[in-house]
Amino acid sequence: MLLGLLRRGFSRPHFYQHHLNAQQLFLGAALLCGQTRNMADEISLDEAKKKAARTAVDEWVTEGTKILGIGSGSTVVFAVQRIAERVWKDGELTDLICVPSSYQAQHLILDYNLNLGSLDRNPNIDVAIDGADEVDGRMVCIKGGGGCLLQEKVVASCAKKFIVVADYTKQSTRLGEQWCRGVPIEVAPMAYVPIKLQIEAMFGGEVSLRMAKVKAGPIITDNGNFLLDWKFVAKREYNWDEVNRGITMIPGVLETGLFVNMAHKCYFGMADGNVKAQTK
Numbered sequence: 001m002l003l004g005l006l007r008r009g010f011s012r013p014h015f016y017q018h019h020l021n022a023q024q025l026f027l028g029a030a031l032l033c034g035q036t037r038n039m040a041d042e043i044s045l046d047e048a049k050k051k052a053a054r055t056a057v058d059e060w061v062t063e064g065t066k067i068l069g070i071g072s073g074s075t076v077v078f079a080v081q082r083i084a085e086r087v088w089k090d091g092e093l094t095d096l097i098c099v100p101s102s103y104q105a106q107h108l109i110l111d112y113n114l115n116l117g118s119l120d121r122n123p124n125i126d127v128a129i130d131g132a133d134e135v136d137g138r139m140v141c142i143k144g145g146g147g148c149l150l151q152e153k154v155v156a157s158c159a160k161k162f163i164v165v166a167d168y169t170k171q172s173t174r175l176g177e178q179w180c181r182g183v184p185i186e187v188a189p190m191a192y193v194p195i196k197l198q199i200e201a202m203f204g205g206e207v208s209l210r211m212a213k214v215k216a217g218p219i220i221t222d223n224g225n226f227l228l229d230w231k232f233v234a235k236r237e238y239n240w241d242e243v244n245r246g247i248t249m250i251p252g253v254l255e256t257g258l259f260v261n262m263a264h265k266c267y268f269g270m271a272d273g274n275v276k277a278q279t280k
């Protein structure tokens with residue numbers, strides 16, 4: 001059953017865009033991590049994402065918010081749904097312009113009939129809302145599990161406030177506690193082998209090229225690049241700011257999924273139905 005769910009969940013061409021079933025994603029992640037959870041946890045995961053996303057939207061998107069950055073992933077879908085509800089049901093936020101951080105985000109904005117902006121026209125973003133794969137105690141985030149980290153980081157960097165929404169499985173004290181698939185890194189295709197070797201030599205661990213599920217060969221990002229996943233040494237003390245800078249300096253690296261000193265506030269939907277907010 002797990003394999004069937006996984007196959008259905010990940011083989012859709014734009015599975016995020018089609019409001020992916022979070023349960024499928026979670027089961028996939030659990031399977032990859034070699035973890036299992038009981039059905040009660042699995043069922044509450046979607047609800048947890050929804051609560052976090054709606055809370056963040058209601059606290060951060062006001063009539064004073066003119067330009068909003070829209071992140072990628074399954075949790076962000078709930079944020080966009082809440083924004084659309086406020087626009088189309090409550091008649092609020094009618095002038096709000098949404099700047100996407102991926103193909104998925106762009107089509108989410110279009111699907112919900114929101115005003116689509118771009119960094120060309122709207123480079124000064126008031127608030128950006130995005131998901132994360134893991135957030136540590138210092139609010140360093142790993143992002144890019146869905147492969148959209150480059151545009152996500154650019155959009156987040158243009159925002160006055162970067163707000164993260166996630167379910168409780170993303171919260172940890174140190175990176176690697178929850179997210180076992182490593183730090184995603186977007187690279188120029190011709191440079192992926194030397195980049196892999198350099199990262200392993202500089203910081204240890206193991207770097208792999210992310211392969212596509214239904215296409216032969218590697219995943220190609222929205223920007224036409226390859227993705228590496230760096231499984232760092234879980235027990236090693238890393239200075240993530242230095243690591244991020246070090247990796248970014250390697251020629252051919254476009255961006256890393258390490259978001260250091262970027263998140264202003266994180267909202268975690270908890271298993272008990274509450275939303276926990278984290279600031280630095």
Ligand SMILES: O=C(CO)[C@H](O)[C@H](O)COP(=O)(O)O
Pocket residue numbers: 025071072073074075076130131132133142143144145146147148149152
């Ligand atoms: O960085 C991302 C995509 O590249 C996502 O924000 C991250 O993977 C979290 O996704 P989800 O909300 O589905 O858990």
